[in-house]
Amino acid sequence: MPILEKITQPLQARHWTDSIPLEFHYTAGVAGESFRRELKENGRFLSSKCAECKTTYIPARMFCPSCFIEMKETRTLEEPGYIYSYTTVNRNRTGEPNGPLTIGLIRFEGVKGGIVHKLDVKEHGSVSFGMKVVPILKEASERTGALTDILAFRPA
Amino acid sequence: MKRRVAIVGAGITLFRRRMLETPKExxxxxxxxxxxxxxxxxxxxxxxxxxxxxxAFxxxxxxxxxxxxGMGAIGKPHERVYVGGGTGVFTPIGGWWNVASGLYDTCLCVAEEKxxxxxxxxxxxFxxxxDQILERPLGTTLLWIFSLEMRRYMHKYGIKEEEIAEVAVKNKGNAVDHPSAQLGAKITVDDVMRSEPICEPVKRLDVSPPSDGAAAVILASEKVAKKLTDQPVWLDGVGWTLDSTHWTNRDLAYPEYVEKAAKMAYKMAGIKNPRKEIDVAEPYDPFDYKELHHLEGLQLAGKGEAPKMTVDGVTQRDGDLPVCPSGGLLGVGNPIAAAGMMKICEIFWQLRGEAGKRQVKKDARTGLAQAWGDLMQVGTVAVMRS
Known part of the structure; x- marks a missing residue:
């Protein structure tokens, strides 16, 4: 009866190992392509505006999920973002100590959505709600259109 | 007391090997x-x-x-249904529960696969x-079991590969007229026979391709449907059943799980003689022999008789029982769940006379769509009427 066996180490259980090798090649999508291109080429964030409800979304997207119409109007965000919330991370996703790393959810005035990214600050205590921040970008020649083209956000 | 449910609208994307659009888009x-x-x-x-x-796709x-x-489901009651390859026809069945039960008057049903x-x-x-003990150590693939099934079917009824190839020729040819199609082509039986044997007797042109795509229909209660359109297409019968994953137990020459699902749908729709009452059918055709297999499970052909019907032209668009006038998975493509929904869309357009160049010759009033999948164990069936 397995329930009565006193196995304290999982590896003591009779087992074998196997793996399912899966690798994914994603497309950015119609709107995602535009967003990535703007980030790569000009180091700016592209947003989309709904012609019906007038909501502006970041990142740019193909359709307004509320009005369910295609969004054709895009604009780049010129203003700094602001800190909506923040945290300090002390372990990475495999559980190993790394950090402290300060992470923020950055939003933009009048825009729906946001970007989670690292904050380039000396210490946790120097971050505050509403603090204006701007991205620190890689050199244009090194950018690929990925979110990692941004090294971190820093106080504006 | 269940309510009558109608389909009042349909939509579909291109089916392609690789689309730029995200699943949401x-x-x-x-x-x-x-x-x-x-x-x-x-x-x-x-x-x-x-x-x-x-x-994992x-x-x-x-x-x-x-x-x-991308389905407009934020803040609305939403559920995802899943029975592997049978999902596309199971999706409007899930919608049917929503509307027939009286819970909702309108339901958007969307199937997507990238x-x-x-x-x-x-x-x-896959x-x-x-099975972890009996099959995985050997490196089993789905093609193994399809090939075993195709060969057993051929053996039991004395069917020739050339007869089965007629399905690929018909469906890929029909798909030339479908605006979403990935693999529409005018080919010959000889082309199929000379294509690469991937897992004998299954050859390259016996098989549908992997695809990206989405398809959708809108269901409405009778009261709402009659306000919206003069041409509602009624979802009058639905059926679904699953067999065990122990596929080694099954009669590989006959899909009993499809028969059970079909009989459930026919009973609900009041269909006594399917071969006489169904005017147009879209059985699931990821492989050419599967269209034949399924026609028999659906009681639209006697056991072992679907190949002859095909060779005789009965299943052509101008035949007595047009089968896969869309071009099927073999021609339009096979974005798994979206492929089954494509069949629901096709029957909807056929019964409304809106199929354009694909319109069948006979005056079609009753149609059927069917999908199949999981570990070749599920049948999902929808009977529709104009």
Whole structure:
């Protein structure tokens, strides 16, 4: 009866190992392509505006999920973002100590959505709600259109 | 007391090996087309049912939660249904529960699949569906069991590969007229016979391709449907059953699970003699022999008789029982769940006389769509009437 066996180490259980090798090649999508291109080429964030409800979304997207119409109007965000919330991370996703790393959810005035990214600050205590921040970008020649083209956000 | 349910709109994207659109964007394109065709906006939709096969294709866990923005499902009652390859026809069955039960008067049903992200090939997603003790150690693939099934079917009834190849010729030819089609082509039986034997007797042109795509329909209660359109297509019978994953137990020459699902749908729709009463059919055809197999399970052909019907031209668009006038999975493509929904869309357009160049010659009033899948164990069937 397995329930009565006193196995304290999982590896003591009779087992074998196997793996399912899966690798994914994603497309950015119609709107995602535009967003990535703007980030790569000009180091700016592209947003989309709904012609019906007038909501502006970041990142740019193909359709307004509320009005369910295609969004054709895009604009780049010129203003700094602001800190909506923040945290300090002390372990990475495999559980190993790394950090402290300060992470923020950055939003933009009048825009729906946001970007989670690292904050380039000396210490946790120097971050505050509403603090204006701007991205620190890689050199244009090194950018690929990925979110990692941004090294971190820093106080504006 | 269940209520009568109608389909009032349909939409579909292109089916392609690799689409730029994300799963959300594909879903939006199909959903928006369906809404526009019904003269509705998202505000008119009370619930959403979605269908998609394994998360491992799109490469997003909780795919149902991920793509729902593209189905207008934010803040609405939404559920994702799943029975592998049978999902496309199961999705409007899920919608039927929503409307027939009286819970909602309108339901948007969307099926999406983006198979291209998975590398080196979408088939890798199936490695883990086989039995851990008996099958996985051998490196089993789905093609093994399809080939065993095709050969057993041929053996039992004395069917020739050339007769089976006629299905691929017909469906790929029909798909030339489908605007979404990935593999429409005028080919010959000889082309099929000379194509690469992948897993004998299955050859390259016996098989449908992996695809990206989405398709959608809108269901409405009788009261709402009659206000919206003069041409509602009634979803009068639905059926679904599953067999065990122990596929080694099954009669490989006959899909009993399809028969059970079909009989459930026929009983609900009041169909006594399917061969006489069904005017047009879209059975699931991921392989050419499967169309024949399924026609028999659906009681639209006697056991072992579907190949002759095909060779005799009965299943052509101008035949007595047009089968896969869309071009099927073999021609239009096979984005798993979206492929089954494509069949629902096709019957909807056929029964409304809106299929354009694909319109069947006979005056079709009653049609059927069927899908099949999981570990070749599920049958899902929908009977529709104009």
């Amino acid at each position: 594909l879903s939006f394109e199909a959903s928006k087309m369906a809404l526009d065709s019904a003269g509705l906006t998202l505000k008119d939709i009370q619930s959403v049912v979605s269908g998609s096969a394994p998360d 799109d490469g997003v866990h909780m795919k149902g939660e991920y793509y729902l923005d 198979m291209s992200p998975l590398h080196p090939h979408p088939q890798y997603a 490695w883990s569906i086989f």
